[in-house]
Amino acid sequence: MSELDALYQEIILDHYKNPHHAGLRDPFEAEVHHVNPTCGDEVTLRVHVADGLVSDVSYDAVGCSISQASASVMADLVIGKPVDEAMAIHESFLTLMQGKGQVEPDEDVLEDGIAFAGVAKFPARVKCALLSWMAWKDATAQSLETQS
Amino acid sequence: MSELDALYQEIILDHYKNPHHAGLRDPFEAEVHHVNPTCGDEVTLRVHVADGLVSDVSYDAVGCSISQASASVMADLVIGKPVDEAMAIHESFLTLMQGKGQVEPDEDVLEDGIAFAGVAKFPARVKCALLSWMAWKDATAQSLETQS
Amino acid sequence: MKGLLPELEVIRKDFPILERTVSGGLPLIYLDSANTSQKPQVVIDAMVDHLEHHNANIARAMHTLGAESTEAFEAARDKVAAFLGAPSRDEVIFTKNASEALNLIAGTLAWKGPRQVGEGDEVVITEMEHHSNIVPWQLLTERTGATLRWFGLTDDGQLDLADIDTLVTERTKVVAFTWVSNMLGTINPVAELTRRAHEVGAIVVVDASQAAPQLPIDLAAMAPEERPDVVVFTGHKVVGPTGIGVLWGRAGLLGELPPFLGGGEMIETVRMERSTYAPIPHKFEAGTPPITEAIGLGAAVDYLGHLGLAAVRDHEHAITAYALDGLATIPGLRVLGPLDPTRRGGAISFEIDGVHPHDVAQVLDSRGIAVRAGHHCARPAHARFGVQSSTRMSSYLYTTPSEIDALVEALEYTRSYFKLD
Amino acid sequence: MKGLLPELEVIRKDFPILERTVSGGLPLIYLDSANTSQKPQVVIDAMVDHLEHHNANIARAMHTLGAESTEAFEAARDKVAAFLGAPSRDEVIFTKNASEALNLIAGTLAWKGPRQVGEGDEVVITEMEHHSNIVPWQLLTERTGATLRWFGLTDDGQLDLADIDTLVTERTKVVAFTWVSNMLGTINPVAELTRRAHEVGAIVVVDASQAAPQLPIDLAAMAPEERPDVVVFTGHKVVGPTGIGVLWGRAGLLGELPPFLGGGEMIETVRMERSTYAPIPHKFEAGTPPITEAIGLGAAVDYLGHLGLAAVRDHEHAITAYALDGLATIPGLRVLGPLDPTRRGGAISFEIDGVHPHDVAQVLDSRGIAVRAGHHCARPAHARFGVQSSTRMSSYLYTTPSEIDALVEALEYTRSYFKLD
Numbered sequence A, B: 001m002s003e004l005d006a007l008y009q010e011i012i013l014d015h016y017k018n019p020h021h022a023g024l025r026d027p028f029e030a031e032v033h034h035v036n037p038t039c040g041d042e043v044t045l046r047v048h049v050a051d052g053l054v055s056d057v058s059y060d061a062v063g064c065s066i067s068q069a070s071a072s073v074m075a076d077l078v079i080g081k082p083v084d085e086a087m088a089i090h091e092s093f094l095t096l097m098q099g100k101g102q103v104e105p106d107e108d109v110l111e112d113g114i115a116f117a118g119v120a121k122f123p124a125r126v127k128c129a130l131l132s133w134m135a136w137k138d139a140t141a142q143s144l145e146t147q148s
Numbered sequence C, D: 001m002k003g004l005l006p007e008l009e010v011i012r013k014d015f016p017i018l019e020r021t022v023s024g025g026l027p028l029i030y031l032d033s034a035n036t037s038q039k040p041q042v043v044i045d046a047m048v049d050h051l052e053h054h055n056a057n058i059a060r061a062m063h064t065l066g067a068e069s070t071e072a073f074e075a076a077r078d079k080v081a082a083f084l085g086a087p088s089r090d091e092v093i094f095t096k097n098a099s100e101a102l103n104l105i106a107g108t109l110a111w112k113g114p115r116q117v118g119e120g121d122e123v124v125i126t127e128m129e130h131h132s133n134i135v136p137w138q139l140l141t142e143r144t145g146a147t148l149r150w151f152g153l154t155d156d157g158q159l160d161l162a163d164i165d166t167l168v169t170e171r172t173k174v175v176a177f178t179w180v181s182n183m184l185g186t187i188n189p190v191a192e193l194t195r196r197a198h199e200v201g202a203i204v205v206v207d208a209s210q211a212a213p214q215l216p217i218d219l220a221a222m223a224p225e226e227r228p229d230v231v232v233f234t235g236h237k238v239v240g241p242t243g244i245g246v247l248w249g250r251a252g253l254l255g256e257l258p259p260f261l262g263g264g265e266m267i268e269t270v271r272m273e274r275s276t277y278a279p280i281p282h283k284f285e286a287g288t289p290p291i292t293e294a295i296g297l298g299a300a301v302d303y304l305g306h307l308g309l310a311a312v313r314d315h316e317h318a319i320t321a322y323a324l325d326g327l328a329t330i331p332g333l334r335v336l337g338p339l340d341p342t343r344r345g346g347a348i349s350f351e352i353d354g355v356h357p358h359d360v361a362q363v364l365d366s367r368g369i370a371v372r373a374g375h376h377c378a379r380p381a382h383a384r385f386g387v388q389s390s391t392r393m394s395s396y397l398y399t400t401p402s403e404i405d406a407l408v409e410a411l412e413y414t415r416s417y418f419k420l421d
């Protein structure tokens, strides 16, 4: 497989064309707006936490295939999970992205997220893949603060 | 003659040890203070112009042999001369200094000043040689303004 | 093709990086010159020669190396002055880049002096500026209570001068605009805008970061009322090194401005209580300047002067025209900015329906083609055209028609890669 | 001689300029390293390799060259962070020199924010500062109505700390001082001064321009109350290139400061009405940074790290001790500054009765020896010792004892040249 094909896995292009959980929804405790200053990609993202669970993640994102697909996969992975477990998934995705292509992804944890393994070899695209994940972490932290 | 000896001509060292016209005197129309920011050399200089003549130039200077000797030679050359002629001598000294060692000095005009021909080959020292001349020009221009 | 630089293949040999391959052996096709230009060997050699044989601090040093270094540094100032046709070489100030040069002006206008900007005053910029010609003016106006206003853009990417008389008024203290847009390619009417600004007593600051690489500039030849008060550009876009920029300013204006950065070299005398400052250019060059970089820039403008800026401009026009024709063949491709190649610079931003600019740039990169994707530090201009980002190709004096062919072919491939047909 | 760097002759081979001859064939004896240091081949090669093979703009570029360039630039930041033992690599800001770094702090303190300096506030500096650590504070205090105060000096060239409790009070917002004096060689008590300043809530700015080349620095290892808030140094004095300086600042403080220069790279989002800014380090790096220069600096601090800063310091001590002994043999020579070699840096300023420093430097230059004459950008310290200017010799890691012998001999010759015996 060429590096390009490794980057643009079918799974990524599918999520890009049909993003899951897109759009902004109520209820939510925190809404954040993150941008990638290099290219201007943006995401507005809301998190609803209830009873220690990530009950909902909704978002409105403008950006490239990698950043859009990443938001979709992220929402799939964390919605309905206990906050702790979702944070662990975030950690695991971050490790994959910062691994310069040397980290083996764990499909049991990352599911469709393993398709991003090829992105780690393109330093300029790592930020794209992480944009919505960082926004989610930020919003979740804020949600927890609101509640305490 | 070595370049060093060409720089430190006997005439220069004599003027350095026994500067002519040194000290600040009355009367004067203008007093200026010039510094060489690179090295901190300073000169305070007064000019008295009367009847179109440079009647007196007096100064208080701190600096290297070149800058001290130059002040002494300058005072010798311009005191008692018509302002126009003194300005022409100034021009001629300036041309010598900026000539990178390619300009032949005119002894009839510059008298002891020709000893500075060697300085023109040392770009860093040209500023030393010009310090008091520039101060004199400035003060003379101010004197003339005061009178008009 | 008419207008290309003669002996283009020989010129290309001057640029060592063009021998490079990328993406597993493909030749490099560098179409990102509006971002930064590549460097000819002669610029690199000038820097190396300085570092290996003449390195010393300038002005302050009294020894042989110091004299050599100072002479080389000041000779670079002369070369830059000649490159701009500057009325006086002392009006050429070395900064670290164009951004610092713009901040130097905007920053000093905040402080006491005959030009101080304050409440009730207005600064006028345009919607097509690079962030480096927006943010300094936002900081100035926010901090002083002045008002920031701007020219909008027409649909074909020109400045909308319809409101000029309501925008530029006696309240206007500064009019700042780019000579050539780094996103749209638009060439702005410098003489006309400057004349109008001068009528109301405003100072005119022109960002020539994209003009200096590709247009002949002759400040001394301009009518004084049409000559800007400040012109800035950046070394790395004119085949020179990073770490160096240029501010040319009218001596009278520079004399009126208070100091920008304080420190060594910019002083006359320092006492603990108070200091006095050196005349220009040194007044605005605090600390050890970018010496090696100035020397590299001197070699760079010499190199451009040797080719001839008029010839470089013609080359850019020819390549740009050829590229516009090629891009027009791609389905769903829209160019942002003027379409007449003779009235624009060599940066061409575009979007392709259905593929995000990042993804375009990525596919091109896999074919060895370097372009830029994003907002190119011109987010407001993108917003004006309703887009988040774009892909930009930018040619320079070393660009060949066959590189443009490769770009067009790669864009076709991109569309098919993303299954757009 | 004890303490010299092992294999000094091999080290000298790393510096191409040391092969040079001057003044008609004499070997160069470079004793002006406190002014600027010479560059090893590995630094020059790193810059050339970048220019010939990887040149591209950083961050903004999405292509292979852009990725390589960005990686090399950010790796340089990591290297500098390691060199300083910085608690976080994001606290390392690249500037154009030490002077800009000091102006960055002084300049931003003038504007709205939790640290803003205003009337009634005081800034404390010292009488031994380089002009670059005086003038920025004069500008800040003059412009904001704050008051500038300073530590005086003792006769043996130490800071006079007797008044510390009347100088550093609750009114004090900033205490700024040099770690090592570039004129007197004095090493100042950073920990003690910082602790006291922190007790009153002041921020501490340390000018490490002369310390970084010759002392091991480990910020993370300092006790937080003794760790300065800001430490700056300049690339060209640590065997790196011109055009680059470093500001390390505590993240918390840098977060509180408003932006310095506005433009590309330092933004988060730009709208015409208003912009938001990127987090550090980018917040303070407007425009295209000195990319090649950062890469050269990275190679430079790697080179120093490889020699070991402790070994460099020991070398400097050994050479300085030897030089002080040699200078003591010259009739009429007076050293300005501390005489204990283990408690000072390697810059030795002196005067010789009856010969002006310029004339000393000139005669030395005719013998191939490069020293500095003048006020070394420390005019107030000269005034304190009642002198207009001085001659300064400054050694570095490539200086040999026999070069010091040559200096001493040339000083004797100078005295006889001016007929002082």
Ligand SMILES: Cc1ncc(COP(=O)(O)O)c(C=O)c1O
Pocket: C264, C286, C287, C288, C289, D034, D035, D097, D098, D099, D100, D130, D132, D133, D178, D180, D181, D182, D207, D209, D210, D234, D235, D236, D245, D377
């Ligand atoms: C103690 C000290 N501070 C600041 C500076 C200024 O460094 P730069 O000129 O590189 O800004 C120097 C050197 O000139 C110095 O010795």
Ligand SMILES: Cc1ncc(COP(=O)(O)O)c(C=O)c1O
Pocket: C034, C035, C097, C098, C099, C100, C130, C132, C133, C178, C180, C181, C182, C207, C209, C210, C234, C235, C236, C245, C377, D264, D286, D287, D288, D289
């Ligand atoms: C039009 C324009 N202005 C200003 C700049 C800023 O130049 P620099 O990043 O070198 O400061 C650029 C390039 O980035 C530009 O294209």
